[in-house]
Amino acid sequence: MWLDRIPKLALATAAVAVFAASLPFLPFADRNLVDRATLILIYVMLGTGLNIVVGLAGLLDLGYVAFYAVGAYSYALLAQHFGLSFWACLPLAGVLAAVSALVVGHPVLRLRGDYLAIVTLGFGQIAHVVLVNWTALTGGPNGIAGIARPDFFGLPFAAEAPDGGKTFAQYFDIPFSPLHRVYFLYYLILAMVVIAGALVWRLRQLPIGLAWEALREDEIACRSLGINPKTVKLSAYALGASFAGFAGSFFAARQGFISPESFTFNESAIILAIVVLSGMRSQLGIALAAIILIGIPEWFRDLAEYRMLAFAAVMVLIVLQRPKGLAGERRPTVRLKFVPSAETAAAAEAG
Amino acid sequence: MSVPAVPLLAVDHLTMRFGGLAAVNDVSFEVRKGEITAVIGPNGAGKTTLFNCLTGFYRPRIGRMTLTVEGGNYYLLERMEGFRIAREARVVRTFQTTRLFAGMSVLENLMVAQYRELMPASKLSLAGLSGIGFYRRAYRRAGERALYWLERVGLLEAANNAAGTLAYGHQRRLEIARAMCSGPRLLCIDEPAAGLNRRESEQLNALLLEIKRQHDVAVLLIEHDMRVVMQISDHIVVLDHGVCIADGTPQEVRADPAVIGAYLGTVDTAVVLPARGDVSREDAC
Numbered sequence: 001m002w003l004d005r006i007p008k009l010a011l012a013t014a015a016v017a018v019f020a021a022s023l024p025f026l027p028f029a030d031r032n033l034v035d036r037a038t039l040i041l042i043y044v045m046l047g048t049g050l051n052i053v054v055g056l057a058g059l060l061d062l063g064y065v066a067f068y069a070v071g072a073y074s075y076a077l078l079a080q081h082f083g084l085s086f087w088a089c090l091p092l093a094g095v096l097a098a099v100s101a102l103v104v105g106h107p108v109l110r111l112r113g114d115y116l117a118i119v120t121l122g123f124g125q126i127a128h129v130v131l132v133n134w135t136a137l138t139g140g141p142n143g144i145a146g147i148a149r150p151d152f153f154g155l156p157f158a159a160e161a162p163d164g165g166k167t168f169a170q171y172f173d174i175p176f177s178p179l180h181r182v183y184f185l186y187y188l189i190l191a192m193v194v195i196a197g198a199l200v201w202r203l204r205q206l207p208i209g210l211a212w213e214a215l216r217e218d219e220i221a222c223r224s225l226g227i228n229p230k231t232v233k234l235s236a237y238a239l240g241a242s243f244a245g246f247a248g249s250f251f252a253a254r255q256g257f258i259s260p261e262s263f264t265f266n267e268s269a270i271i272l273a274i275v276v277l278s279g280m281r282s283q284l285g286i287a288l289a290a291i292i293l294i295g296i297p298e299w300f301r302d303l304a305e306y307r308m309l310a311f312a313a314v315m316v317l318i319v320l321q322r323p324k325g326l327a328g329e330r331r332p333t334v335r336l337k338f339v340p341s342a343e344t345a346a347a348a349e350a351g
Numbered sequence: 352m353s354v355p356a357v358p359l360l361a362v363d364h365l366t367m368r369f370g371g372l373a374a375v376n377d378v379s380f381e382v383r384k385g386e387i388t389a390v391i392g393p394n395g396a397g398k399t400t401l402f403n404c405l406t407g408f409y410r411p412r413i414g415r416m417t418l419t420v421e422g423g424n425y426y427l428l429e430r431m432e433g434f435r436i437a438r439e440a441r442v443v444r445t446f447q448t449t450r451l452f453a454g455m456s457v458l459e460n461l462m463v464a465q466y467r468e469l470m471p472a473s474k475l476s477l478a479g480l481s482g483i484g485f486y487r488r489a490y491r492r493a494g495e496r497a498l499y500w501l502e503r504v505g506l507l508e509a510a511n512n513a514a515g516t517l518a519y520g521h522q523r524r525l526e527i528a529r530a531m532c533s534g535p536r537l538l539c540i541d542e543p544a545a546g547l548n549r550r551e552s553e554q555l556n557a558l559l560l561e562i563k564r565q566h567d568v569a570v571l572l573i574e575h576d577m578r579v580v581m582q583i584s585d586h587i588v589v590l591d592h593g594v595c596i597a598d599g600t601p602q603e604v605r606a607d608p609a610v611i612g613a614y615l616g617t618v619d620t621a622v623v624l625p626a627r628g629d630v631s632r633e634d635a636c
Contacts, residue, residue: 207473213455221446222463226434226437
């Protein structure tokens with residue numbers, strides 16, 4: 001049957017993607033649910049980026065939130081000072097985050113293992129301190145408010161267009177509803193996550209992706225095969241950071257307000273927990289881990305101070321049941337399609 | 352066989368010191384294309400240090416290592432970074448304790464080894480992402496080469512298995528296949544027969560001989576197993592305490608009193624070797 005030939009993991013991933021795409025139209029979906037799903041998807045995006053660095057290249061990065069902040073502040077500042085639109089800022093935020101990763105990574109990535117973790121932890125803290133103290137640029141602890149909201153390719157989501165043009169609702173001739181923006185943001189981040197996931201999936205089959213994984217396995221062997229560890233590490237670090245940059249500018253656009261509070265070490269730790277919990281091998285794992293880590297504290301709000309207890313219980317359960325992570329099995333990205341069995345190989349050898 | 356005038360690799364007066372210890376002391380020898388050169392010697396003789404110098408893991412301060420390629424161009428290995436030695440001079444090594452990418456599949460190990468050719472073909476991964484024709488052709492070539500070597504080392508059935516799950520002897524052969532996939536000019540193999548049984552060791556001999564005959568590569572081999580060394584090498588360099596004490600064909604080396612002394616120990620009255628190594632180095636190397 002054709003189903004047999006498609007890996008189960010790909011099938012499950014597709015099923016989750018279809019479910020995510022139809023979520024706003026399901027009967028039980030309300031604004032609240034879509035909002036929470038949007039938040040979860042931001043973390044899926046961040047997890048996808050950090051997974052390149054930690055899961056594939058094996059570089060333990062505890063300061064990933066710094067690049068998230070770079071993305072968010074890039075959008076906020078560019079939009080405020082230069083009046084750039086969200087769509088112009090989105091790629092710029094990714095590029096700026098990647099460039100800052102190159103600048104930071106160049107001296108730092110010669111370190112390995114625990115040492116790298118400590119230095120990146122330091123960089124994350126430095127980024128936070130800079131955001132708090134550079135009041136002239138970042139607004140300090142007060143943050144930046146009134147960030148322009150994203151529009152639908154030039155059509156604003158509002159009851160009345162400010163400059164006399166058409167709003168989204170007027171253009172499509174539908175009654176205005178504040179839900180439009182919520183749904184639009186949801187689909188926007190969903191599209192970003194799908195594109196990011198597909199990109200990583202494809203890159204893993206390319207020489208650069210194989211080199212990332214080889215680097216994780218054995219750096220010395222990489223060197224002896226002519227792979228420059230530095231460029232390979234930097235490429236993983238920069239690409240991971242650019243994903244955080246995209247997520248950051250989306251975050252700023254969604255909230256309309258950012259402050260250093262959103263970019264503390266706690267965030268780095270949560271993103272890393274998502275990556276570790278996912279098993280570090282698949283997009284599906286990251287999505288499930290994000291749902292559990294971000295969703296559960298949200299959904300168990302009614303338990304008030306006991307909700308962290310529920311969270312801990314789930315974590316213990318996962319550690320006991322899936323010690324390798326939610327989807328920890330690694331499938332080779334380059335596969336031989338028709339593997340001869342032992343008998344045919346022996347026959348070929350004899351004949 | 353006509354011997355080319357310029358050897359592929361010329362090592363001149365190589366010295367590597369760790370504090371007061373000269374692990375490799377004024378060693379000179381040559382490696383020629385189409386030959387298997389074996390480096391032998393008792394434990395601690397400096398064989399692996401020599402390999403580490405050749406492949407850029409150590410930076411020797413004294414001596415020169417010249418790799419001459421077609422057209423008379425040459426690389427001075429002592430001045431190059433490790434990964435450049437593998438990428439540009441194409442001196443590729445295996446390790447005494449295998450260093451496979453254990454979590455990756457056998458086939459992937461061989462594909463990673465072809466990074467040098469595949470990475471430029473993927474044009475910063477952009478051509479690779481779009482799956483454009485010339486990348487696809489480079490990729491197919493790489494796949495065919497990987498399959499060729501898989502078949503040669505008898506690991507075709509295990510192609511999709513994680514390299515770390517292979518039996519020890521298979522891991523050894525995979526490491527050689529991986530090194531060959533990277534297209535070396537000089538293949539440095541560190542103790543390939545260690546821990547192999549007799550049959551595996553014979554298979555290994557056959558593999559090394561085939562590499563020598565069918566592929567345009569020189570082999571430099573560290574080996575303890577004399578059965579392997581004497582059977583397949585064209586040329587043997589003997590190290591002892593970092594010093595080159597003999598250099599010649601297997602027959603010459605086997606008969607050399609300095610070598611016998613180094614391996615079996617000397618009784619001062621039985622074999623007279625004033626300042627062991629020095630004299631024989633003068634005339635042998």
